[in-house]
């Protein structure tokens with residue numbers, strides 16, 4: 001691999017993002033930072049942003065008595081602030097209301113139409129405004145949307161343009177079967193193969209509201225929000241606007257998205273791309289959902305927490321650490337502030353923080369002066385095979401366990417070798433032990449970089465030498 005292009009789902013602007021969204025953004029950020037280290041900064045592109053068109057946004061704005069464009073800007077800005085609070089290192093924060101995006105969406109529409117895949121018709125059937133999606137009778141559970149059981153399903157009847165989705169049914173089934181890496185984890189691919197059997201043509205325009213990108217040559221209709229939103233992955237890396245950038249980064253290496261968005265990404269998006277004669281993304285990584293104290297995160301439960309609230313109390317690195325260490329990205333996981341606090345004190349204050357200040361203190365007390373690389377026994381003390389393979393299979397929790405395993409090991413070694421005793425005896429072994437400990441800490445800091453960027457930077461600075469001195473604790477106990 002020589003370049004890495006990764007995208008998050010773009011968040012819908014009916015409300016500001018919460019911890020559940022943060023989970024996905026942090027995972028994406030960790031991958032982007034990891035590949036920046038191995039491939040170089042210029043060879044990684046990280047796209048995130050907001051999905052701003054559609055009936056739901058128009059309605060939410062009306063409820064608050066604000067112009068729709070002002071309303072979506074307000075939410076988009078606060079989403080961006082939330083991401084910034086977590087140090088999410090995106091290269092572009094796209095808004096689907098950006099002018100370059102409208103041009104790309106129209107271009108894709110025209111390509112798909114030219115390929116004979118757009119026709120006009122009339123749709124009558126079920127529509128969930130929560131999902132902004134059409135459902136067949138078989139999709140509904142007790143006549144309700146499977147994701148929004150509290151919303152009423154609308155029966156809509158309108159003139160639309162349809163996309164010949166069914167034309168790509170066999171292509172999609174074969175593609176998923178023949179490309180084992182396309183959908184991760186695998187059990188999600190099986191779900192999609194099942195769903196693909198029932199693909200029918202789908203309306204890709206709406207005519208009963210106006211908040212959207214107009215259909216080329218028929219401005220009374222707006223383009224269906226999913227058709228528009230998916231195209232952001234092309235706009236984000238310069239399709240139409242910056243050919244060089246686009247050719248360098250497309251196809252996307254990883255699209256990360258929640259399990260509720262899977263069918264659009266795994267089945268509609270590839271069909272659109274195939275129709276427009278554009279290469280398909282390489283991997284779709286499906287993230288599970290976070291529950292808080294055993295409950296789904298929702299406004300009606302009243303347990304919505306903004307990432308910045310936890311960041312204010314514990315710091316961005318602690319939140320990033322906790323959300324990836326004690327979860328599995330592809331499954332649903334349960335979190336709580338109490339468990340965050342435990343992880344903070346046990347793993348960060350005691351584990352990492354304590355080891356770093358302990359070694360610094362020993363160096364300071366022994367007047368240790370770092371000689372540099374000639375003192376090292378090998379170029380890498382830590383065998384990172386396990387760490388790298390954890391990244392290759394998106395097992396962030398395993399990568400972090402591996403780092404903390406090394407922290408424990410080094411702590412144990414110091415306890416056994418007792419450098420404070422060696423200092424009293426003026427033993428030449430003291431220098432060897434300290435050199436080893438310093439090397440290990442420097443390597444641990446590198447491994448920490450994708451996960452805890454600020455902390456890694458502090459450690460690297462503190463241990464750059466030649467003289468190492470004590471500093472304020474990295475994670476004061478709470």
Ligand SMILES: [Zn+2]
Nearest residue numbers: 128131145148
């Ligand atoms: Zn729904």
